[in-house]
Amino acid sequence: MPYGMGAQVIVHAADALVHRGWLGVGADGRLTLTEQGHEGLASGKERMDRVRAELVGAITEGEYATAVSVLQHVIDNLALAITKA
Template sequence: MDQRTVLTPADPAATDDDLATQPIGYWSGLAHRAVIGRIRDEMARIDVAQPQWWTLNRADAGDGPVREEVIEQLAHVGDGPQEIARAIDQLLHRGWLTIGTDHRLSLTDSGRTAKARIKQLVIDLRAEIHEGITDEDYVTALKVLRRMTDNVARQGAGQDR
């Protein structure tokens, strides 16, 4: 966007020609709410929460992490570390996770079955969400968002707060 572009208020009906003048906060927030809402609604239909899905994936990696490692690895994508701790507790209660004598988390047989079922749901949702979007366009969109995030972080790091 040219530095002289005149910005316009958020408008869900903005034409393609007007999109360069639209606020990123509005559009990224709209996309976030729509995508996360859809994923979480569909997961709820099979009695699973998104943090549980993330936790199953982390617990199934390598030799199995300890509880604190999973919490640390996922705190930035959840609504704080307590959300991940709750997911671990819920999965332990369901019998999808177990804690070994070495304090490492691992999936039980029922946890592996659940993970496979949830993975298929996630694959199907990804196809639905990405319908009409090429991999190239998707990568371009993510690169733009990553660049904007980096720009904001770099500008924020240079200011005393």
């Protein structure tokens, strides 16, 4: 599972998004984004772009990519350490 999340966490998150109206459940049981879900996703992306611009400032794309890569390794290592504990 990504980032060491178990199935229960993913099911809980999906249930919350269904309850919120962002995910719909098809006849085959598959989850799909609803119109409201697409709007929420677009709004979240816009918000994250603004936050990123404020936080990153004058950092170059290369520097940002390096930082994200390093932080991803830290997250992966932490998830591995948690699963071993």
